[in-house]
Amino acid sequence: MVVQRTFVMIKPDGVKKGLIGEIIRRFENKGLAIVALKMLKLSREKAEELYAIHKGKHFFEDLINFVTSGPVVAMVLEGDEAVNVVRTMIGPTDGRKAPPGTIRGDFALSVQENIIHAADSIEAAIREMKVIFKDEDFVC
Numbered sequence: 001m002v003v004q005r006t007f008v009m010i011k012p013d014g015v016k017k018g019l020i021g022e023i024i025r026r027f028e029n030k031g032l033a034i035v036a037l038k039m040l041k042l043s044r045e046k047a048e049e050l051y052a053i054h055k056g057k058h059f060f061e062d063l064i065n066f067v068t069s070g071p072v073v074a075m076v077l078e079g080d081e082a083v084n085v086v087r088t089m090i091g092p093t094d095g096r097k098a099p100p101g102t103i104r105g106d107f108a109l110s111v112q113e114n115i116i117h118a119a120d121s122i123e124a125a126i127r128e129m130k131v132i133f134k135d136e137d138f139v140c
């Protein structure tokens with residue numbers, strides 16, 4: 001067993017569509033533990049830090065405008081191979097191509113407005129959770 005922590009964020013479109021409960025339910029049903037959870041509105045600065053890897057790409061400005069457009073729900077999930085398990089559960093980036101049964105496949109029809117973010121590696125997860133959470137935000 002390889003217990004990992006990963007960073008997940010329900011984007012403004014997911015919050016607006018009323019999907020917070022549905023998404024958290026899927027992660028809990030899967031057996032992942034929530035070890036930190038926060039609803040917040042991202043500042044431009046935090047959004048740019050979170051998505052720093054995409055700076056300079058054609059979609060960067062639109063992405064920053066989108067993720068700062070309303071509240072998000074950020075969380076850290078823990079479980080066996082959590083990074084890859086969560087990436088599989090959210091599905092591919094483009095909601096139009098994401099298979100049914102994945103979060104994006106079930107709820108998104110757009111490449112930008114795709115409901116949810118999840119870290120794609122352990123290193124990214126550690127970096128991203130530090131952008132949003134302080135040590136005291138963790139329950140364990």
Ligand code: IDP
Pocket residue numbers: 054059063092093111112113114116117118120
């Ligand atoms: P990921 O969220 O599946 O890891 P990334 O390639 O890391 O996908 O892109 C980060 C986010 O940027 C995506 O979730 C999506 O919101 C947005 N994005 C990615 N590619 C495009 C694009 O080609 N057009 C518009 N938005 C995009």
Ligand code: MG
Pocket residue numbers: 118120
């Ligand atoms: Mg990514």
